[in-house]
Amino acid sequence: MVVETRPGTSVLDRFREVNAAFPRTAEIMEWKKAGKKVIGWLCTYVPEEVIHAAGVLPIRITGYSREMELDDGNAYLYINNCSFTRSCFQLGIRGEYDFLDGVVGGSTCDGVRRLFDLWRIYLKPGFWHVLTVPRKTTERAHALYYDQCRRFKEHFGEYLGFEITDEALKHSIEVMNEQRSLMRKLYELRKLDRPPISGAETMEVLNASFRMTKERFNRWLGEYLDELAGSDRVYTPRARLMVVGSVLTNADFLRSIEELGALVVTDELCTSTRYWSDPVVVDSEKSPLEAIARRYLDNFPCARMYPSDGRFNRIIQLARDFRVDGVVSEIIRYCVPYAHDLPLLIDRLKENGFPVLALDVEYNTSGSGQIRTRVQAFLEMLEAKRR
């Protein structure tokens, strides 16, 4: 059973409970018990609104939010696919995602594409769909991506046995936009000189957003914002950092950085800013699905998109807005799109006065001694630069 309130505890603890039980969260199990469907999605270019509008619970497929052995993932996906995909598959092949009624992916990167293929072949989901996601954001690319969203909506409707209506899509846009708006409010607090929330705590909130109903998440996040507003809890950081790079869900990684006195005040990750940052803009000219498709392709770009300047410009803007002292790039081994971008991104950040620490990590690493040593040296360099 999902516990809505517990006297004397923070709302953050509720988010933590959701994450602790993942993938079989009480939320998801309760949903399934009611005879309703759950669909797993693999990448932020999958339009969640379409799943939500069908009365189906969309959840994000991730690996465990901690380090784990990946024997099966290594065997099936080979060691040269990133540990994120291997970690997801590890959970899948061990039956941890048995409750899923289907899986939806996008043509985002080689790793995720192959994860989708093997998921379809070995785990045999009841419903599966993959969207072609253009790498450009031209009008032509928008037309193609809209067509892909339309095909997905129709295919999903056929599977469910009913049409997903515009009215339902409009409602889902409202719900998802509310989530985005609440996340923005949470991030605004991180712009303060002394923010009331750490990077690790923010990640715990974000992780929960993938693993529960949107409506309940929004309610809890609203309560959490109220709680933070009424709290005198603040962080006084030694340095304000931004984390950029590959998919990350292990809050302990950020915690290990923050334990050294830094505070992660913003980020550019597909599990955080790139997930929530841009709302769906509804207007009378476009159908709800057109508005959704436009938002997803125009959203804060992943490193897969061309030209890379779109991503770099937004990173620099965020770094300025959040007044960061330095940027930590974390790239999962074998995460090719981000590895290719790194030399260009480092140049751009340095040109704009932001020092960069580039870390090679495994998905959901907690922050080894070596990482802590390198972060410590980076913080000392930032302090020396300030003096």
Next chain:
Amino acid sequence: MTVTEKKSRIESLARSARMVLRMVQGRPQTPRSDIIYYRMLADYYTRILNAPAQGRPVVAHTVFFPTEILYAMDIVPMHTEGTTWFSALFLGNTGDMLAAGAEQGLGPEVCSAHRALAGGFANGTLSRPDAVLWSNLVCDNTAKSGELLEKINRCPGYFLDHPFQRSADEERYLVAELADLIRFLEERTGRKLNMDRLSETVTRIDREIRLLREIADLRKAVPSPFGPMSFLKLVGVDYMFTGQPEAIEYLEAVRDELAQMVGQGRGCLPAERFRLMLLFIPPLYLHGAIEKILAQFGAVMVTEPYFTAWPEVSLDPSYPLESVARKCYANPPMRMYQPLDDSIIRFFTESGREYRIDGAVNFAHVACRHTCATVKLFKDEFNRIDVPLLNLDCDILDPTSTTEDDMRARFEQFFEMLEDR
């Protein structure tokens, strides 16, 4: 384009190809196709060297890029990965290029072919092109390599966005991307595309694909008439001379030579013992050694579904751009790029039966996530038809990843196991 850089790789490649050409011409038994092949390679790199003096632009492009458009515009193409592969094949050493690539900030995640490219352009051993073209066919490495190359070479570039799946909308998207590519090239080079010339090229591509399919059919013969690793020549011609008259000349020569051997019941080896399917290309710096090992054990590669197995495709010269798009979709490597559906898996196992293979070999290039992620799958699928799969960890360019002795030991074990069956 500048060609005066220190120790130009292009110059070395042209010289090496000419040297091999002279060598094979001196051997009385050299098949005609080999002479054509090495002449083509020598011409290819000489053309790049001579282009500036002739006022012709040189455009670097990634693998599987539709070079027929460049040829139709009289632009000199420079196959980027092909150049790093031939560097490993002919010159042996790519260490300086890989080291220079690392200095550019490219980590080991990035495919060595692309690290070497960035390094080669950065250290001046590869001639600077007038433009860079790249596409997402076939992987994230090809999709992401162009922008750094633009920066290193201080030249403009065009990214061709190849859709992941095939539908009428996606084909139209690709045709429009090709039209934009042409506009880009016309603006940057001042050359206009001659559509009639492209139509003629399409006619030749149609012929080329038919010839490749005929050759593939002839390789079904037992014993196989084609050399243990000769498929790499087919791949080189297919990738670098798309729709060119010399490609037709080469393929016709190969087809005729194979047809004659098949007619006479002759194989390429004195005694064929093992027929193999290849999933991914070998480390190129060990190409000669691997060929020797295979020949020694009577083993021969007979089919390569990701590289040489063209499907039937009908091209219409009166619709040249649409035909180029159709050819892009039919390209064998699309099998590794598009969703891995059941028809692709079936194609591999059915090919295994048709070619009567005894085993399959995958060179698990550390940067190829497409093929490596399917090793277990294909192992499982081939098990169903009682075909073992040998998986060899390697890097296609980096000689520190594996040695000839390692390869020999693994192949020996594999062949012993096949022999015992």
